[in-house]
Amino acid sequence: MARITAGVTTSHVPAIGAALDRGEEKSDYWSPVFEGYEWSKKWIAEEQPDVVVLIYNDHASAFSLEMIPTFAIGCADEFAIADEGFGPRPVPKVIGHPELACHLAQSLILDEFDMTIMNQMEVDHGLTVPLSLMFGRVEAWPVRVVPLAVNVVQYPPPTGERCFKLGQALRRAIHSFDEDLNVQVWGTGGMSHQLQGPRAGLINQPFDHAFLENMNGDPDALRSITHLEYLREAGSEGIELVMWLVMRGALNPRCIELHRFYHVPASNTAVGHLILESPGDGERQ
């Protein structure tokens, strides 16, 4: 069976991708951000996951306001890099895992999560910046990716509780895939930030630290955070943190925290990053 070995959470700030693409990762401004991922890059080079189920949100790239799926899963062979208004990022195209993705879609829908199936989809910084942070500049991504897009652009996004339960269903779905695969689940976005209006620039470090702590210590405490609380405390775009809960729901209730990183600012945003090992899925068959 496919195994979930670990979960990764990380912010996906577009300016991080732009800094990397311009070769500015050693600059005074950006080096503290990239240094927070040095350990992670070494770790993942040893882990060599076969597939990442990557929970992210689209930012007006694949989805206009014509159709707004709450949960969408990418079942294509590959995913092209979107032009977000300044040309596509110069990164490799993303290679999918259609057999696993189709199995997940079928399993999730029968498990009462009404997924939208994407047989063609462009992916934007929400998906590519996490890959860049974890793998650096590469000719080809060393992992196959199942994109799972969550609407956080159009209010309301799915609740944190719903996202956590989707993660639990994802866990059942991955475990029922016959092939022996080392799967990681990544939850991206956040942490506190607001990009719009006179309150732009909001950062709430106590909220973020408590969230990081509870991801492993007390995830149940995070499931009940209301949208209003995210909006008030973590900013209008901080509500993206619900996507971290999909990742958490997919892991073993008891995890081991391997790495934690937090930094303010990256452009307008607080960067948070966690690696949780999910024990109990057994060794490779």
Next chain:
Amino acid sequence: MSENEELDDIPGTTVFTAQRSHEGFALNQFCMSLKSAPNRERFKRDERAYLEEWPMSEAQKQAVLDRDYNRMITLGGNIYFIAKIFATDGQSFQTAAAAMTGMSVEDYAAMMLHGGRSPKGLRSKKSGD
């Protein structure tokens, strides 16, 4: 308070509800069209003529011409769609965010370097918390 009253109670924040999405549909679709490089070129060549191709209100068109991001948001624009306009202009998200707060780019950048804007006093108009 009703849910929408609660959402409107957050200072300096416009929550992008389905109703606002409906009102801003044409504006946001125009923004989406700037994903295409040939469209960006046509827009830059003659902004007014390009805007006339979209069933937007005159107020929405004027807000785009003025690059008044807060006004666009009031008129149904969504920040991730509006981002296509300032990407087309070659402006960073931080520059645009500074403009929306009324701060200079330098002051805004300094605020972020010092830990960002505290939520204190900015959680609720009603309670002042």
